[in-house]
Amino acid sequence: METKKTYERPLIKPLNTGLMNKFGTRTDYATFPDIDGAPVADLLEKYGSPLFVYSENTIRKNFVDAKRTFETRYPKVQFAWSYKTCYLNAVCNIYHSEGSWGEVVSRFEYDKAIQNGVKPANIIFNGPHKSDDDLRMASKNGSLIHIDHFDELYKLHEIASELNIKPRVAIRVNMDVGIYPKWDRFGFNYENGQAWEAINKIIANGKLELVGLHTHIGTYIMVTSAYALAAKKMADLALSIKRQFNKTITYIDMGGGFASKNTLKGAYYPGTDTIPDISEYAEAITSTLLNAGFPHDELPYLYMETGRALIDNAGFMAGTVIANKRLSDGRSATIVDFGVNTLFTSFWYDHRVTHVEELGVHTEDTVLYGPLCMNIDVIRENIALPALRPGNHLVVHYVGAYNVTQSMQFISFRPAVVLIDTNGKPHLIRQQENLDIVQSHEVLPDYLNNK
Amino acid sequence: MNTTNKPTYVIAVTGLNAIDSPGPGISVIRALRDATSFNVRIIGICYETMEPGIYMHDLIDKTYQSPYPSAGVDVLMERFRYINEIENVDFLFPNFDAELFNFIKLEQRFKTELGIKMLLPTSEQFEARHKTELYEFGQKYDIKVPITKSITNASEIAEIAQKIGFPLVVKGKFYDAKIAYNLDQAAQHFQKISAQWGLPILIQQFVHGAEVNVCGVGDGNGELLGAVPMRKLYITDKGKAWSGITIADDELIEMNREMVKSTKWRGPFELEVIKNSNDEFYLIEINPRFPAWCYLTVGAGQNQIESAVNFAMGTKVEPFTTYEVGKMFVRYSYDMIVGIEEFEKISTNGEL
Amino acid sequence: MVLKKNIAVSDNGFLFNPTTGDSYSLNATGIEFLKLLQKGKQNDEIIAEISAEFEIDTITVEKDLNDFKSTLVRLKLAE
Numbered sequence: 001m002e003t004k005k006t007y008e009r010p011l012i013k014p015l016n017t018g019l020m021n022k023f024g025t026r027t028d029y030a031t032f033p034d035i036d037g038a039p040v041a042d043l044l045e046k047y048g049s050p051l052f053v054y055s056e057n058t059i060r061k062n063f064v065d066a067k068r069t070f071e072t073r074y075p076k077v078q079f080a081w082s083y084k085t086c087y088l089n090a091v092c093n094i095y096h097s098e099g100s101w102g103e104v105v106s107r108f109e110y111d112k113a114i115q116n117g118v119k120p121a122n123i124i125f126n127g128p129h130k131s132d133d134d135l136r137m138a139s140k141n142g143s144l145i146h147i148d149h150f151d152e153l154y155k156l157h158e159i160a161s162e163l164n165i166k167p168r169v170a171i172r173v174n175m176d177v178g179i180y181p182k183w184d185r186f187g188f189n190y191e192n193g194q195a196w197e198a199i200n201k202i203i204a205n206g207k208l209e210l211v212g213l214h215t216h217i218g219t220y221i222m223v224t225s226a227y228a229l230a231a232k233k234m235a236d237l238a239l240s241i242k243r244q245f246n247k248t249i250t251y252i253d254m255g256g257g258f259a260s261k262n263t264l265k266g267a268y269y270p271g272t273d274t275i276p277d278i279s280e281y282a283e284a285i286t287s288t289l290l291n292a293g294f295p296h297d298e299l300p301y302l303y304m305e306t307g308r309a310l311i312d313n314a315g316f317m318a319g320t321v322i323a324n325k326r327l328s329d330g331r332s333a334t335i336v337d338f339g340v341n342t343l344f345t346s347f348w349y350d351h352r353v354t355h356v357e358e359l360g361v362h363t364e365d366t367v368l369y370g371p372l373c374m375n376i377d378v379i380r381e382n383i384a385l386p387a388l389r390p391g392n393h394l395v396v397h398y399v400g401a402y403n404v405t406q407s408m409q410f411i412s413f414r415p416a417v418v419l420i421d422t423n424g425k426p427h428l429i430r431q432q433e434n435l436d437i438v439q440s441h442e443v444l445p446d447y448l449n450n451k
Numbered sequence: 452m453n454t455t456n457k458p459t460y461v462i463a464v465t466g467l468n469a470i471d472s473p474g475p476g477i478s479v480i481r482a483l484r485d486a487t488s489f490n491v492r493i494i495g496i497c498y499e500t501m502e503p504g505i506y507m508h509d510l511i512d513k514t515y516q517s518p519y520p521s522a523g524v525d526v527l528m529e530r531f532r533y534i535n536e537i538e539n540v541d542f543l544f545p546n547f548d549a550e551l552f553n554f555i556k557l558e559q560r561f562k563t564e565l566g567i568k569m570l571l572p573t574s575e576q577f578e579a580r581h582k583t584e585l586y587e588f589g590q591k592y593d594i595k596v597p598i599t600k601s602i603t604n605a606s607e608i609a610e611i612a613q614k615i616g617f618p619l620v621v622k623g624k625f626y627d628a629k630i631a632y633n634l635d636q637a638a639q640h641f642q643k644i645s646a647q648w649g650l651p652i653l654i655q656q657f658v659h660g661a662e663v664n665v666c667g668v669g670d671g672n673g674e675l676l677g678a679v680p681m682r683k684l685y686i687t688d689k690g691k692a693w694s695g696i697t698i699a700d701d702e703l704i705e706m707n708r709e710m711v712k713s714t715k716w717r718g719p720f721e722l723e724v725i726k727n728s729n730d731e732f733y734l735i736e737i738n739p740r741f742p743a744w745c746y747l748t749v750g751a752g753q754n755q756i757e758s759a760v761n762f763a764m765g766t767k768v769e770p771f772t773t774y775e776v777g778k779m780f781v782r783y784s785y786d787m788i789v790g791i792e793e794f795e796k797i798s799t800n801g802e803l
Numbered sequence: 804m805v806l807k808k809n810i811a812v813s814d815n816g817f818l819f820n821p822t823t824g825d826s827y828s829l830n831a832t833g834i835e836f837l838k839l840l841q842k843g844k845q846n847d848e849i850i851a852e853i854s855a856e857f858e859i860d861t862i863t864v865e866k867d868l869n870d871f872k873s874t875l876v877r878l879k880l881a882e
Binding site: 791794795798799800 | 813815816817819826828
């Protein structure tokens, strides 16, 4: 019997319009059939579509590489996993097993870290909102409380007196490091003397143990020199404390903000080419601290709260093509089964999207729509994809940071999350939601029950 | 001339858009064809199918279409791997600012994996000459650059204006520049330019004087291999040179020599300089490639393009010390007649 | 839908519209569809021929044929 030819949706597209042809981006849409050896189509069949997939290999590799990168440059380094970036317990525990502490910004995250076995003394408590009860509990536990504002500082003074303990604290410092936007809403300002005033108050009052200094200059920072400047200002503060009060600061916490390799909307070059490597950030920070003038035996610990850059490329969104359609102006559109409610970062990245099945080399510029009955549900405004058919599978790359934690239940259920272990074996780490889960917290007053 | 002992180089060239605001490719190719020390096979590299160079078969032996710079280095590497398998390229001249970022990144891999050499500035030099960094660049190397401050809020203009006075120039990060004669005007320009090109905005000291351009090559070790200054005589409505003339200015050549010496500039460059009434030179811009008018250097007795290739290929190059003053270029356009089968080939095969 | 008479598609999928001066590129299936339309075949004939030649169901071919034809009309290659 004669075998039939492979079918591809017929395409016709205008030439000489300056659009990229097949010589433009061939590898950009290469097929991507499996994640760490686990076939994507099988995962979707078993766990449902859409599906978040995390690679344990990549998570561990990212962490080990980052740790080595810093430790070969600086003798005293400690990482703390930024819970808000991805607080799935399976993911947190991978980082903890590699030696990472926990960095939390709410009581919910704090309790999660405790449940994950993080020692209270190894929890960094950040953020502008800590309740009185949170502060009491963290003080008693000996966690590291990073003070955000004067109201919190005075409250901690009260709590210290009331409980007769000496909470371990640091202040968060904001500063001008030549980047835009300037983050001045968190912590105490460096340039106008507010940070120094807070330090003075803590030391003069004596009820709190000032163990560190913390800064977090922004997010998705692509200029490593900003970190050098920030490290310089932090070191200056620490050295001034030593000079003025003969007090040695234990650690400088440089926060996070390193970019992942995603391509920001409006960027000309792909993020994979423009985003600095961790080593470049590390070099900027560590060389500044090493040359700041600390006596060798008083070199502070360097704490890092890197989140996004350690997890983004370890997370994938796998999903399914629902339909193709033609828009009124002739553009092609494809509807997929994952939307912006689960892939929040589509709002600011041009995510890389690849197909799972082998498809032809001819492409068509397509709008990628999510499944929501909402006009804003657009995954990519314009992407060159081969002729997709309903039922084809797609993989979105670099979605490991913030998407699971910021995803919301809306219109349909949030997807399951699967972790591929280091042997290529998938494990369910979060179940897909269902009607019972979503309704479990609803209360229907009796008089509205029509049953 | 003895052609048998001369090497033949396969040289790939981009920037084939010899249109009304031309890319440098065709000028570079003419210079290569005029080279006396080697023979060439010219490989054109185009992005779009309507770049005139594609159809100039007397100048270009074969043209390949290339992915746009925005597709990234991996795709670019793959495309050149393919081209190189067929053509065995010796040397590549990138001619667009936007593609240099990628080629600088790939320079080592091109050399070791493909055997393709280039003569490019280092990534530090490439970054340092960006508009936003040029003032610091000048400070570092003792070159006069109009005082430039990068701002994100219009309220910062007043303080800078006190220092540099009016008029001043309001510039976008990548494009656009407007002269402001007072604070209100400066604020208006700030709003307009930032709305279109985003932040930051550059506020720059206005320097009165005559603009001069210099085309030159540095060897990366601090030596200037050649430099020819040119005054624009006539410009198009887009501000591009329509005709220009080589001029004599030893101090300007000296300034270029100093720039190349102190920065160890590597590769071709075009400097845009303003000479004020006190005969001081202010650097306005460095383009890290040959300009579209570079064939004038050949006409003036300095085939800098040939020197660049020879230097990169490891042949001893004597720096040029003289050039003919008063040589002019007059640019013209020319309609080629092209059969649609040629367009079909480049469009469907990506090669012609 | 009637295809314009003076258009021709080459084997590598290059199509030139001499009336407007516009050029287009087609993939392999696009070429097949266009050639069948040029022969004046009706929808059911085209669907039968394509699904006999290619590994595909008739419903998909029907959907794609309709989309392809409407694109040809939009591009003024047919009316």
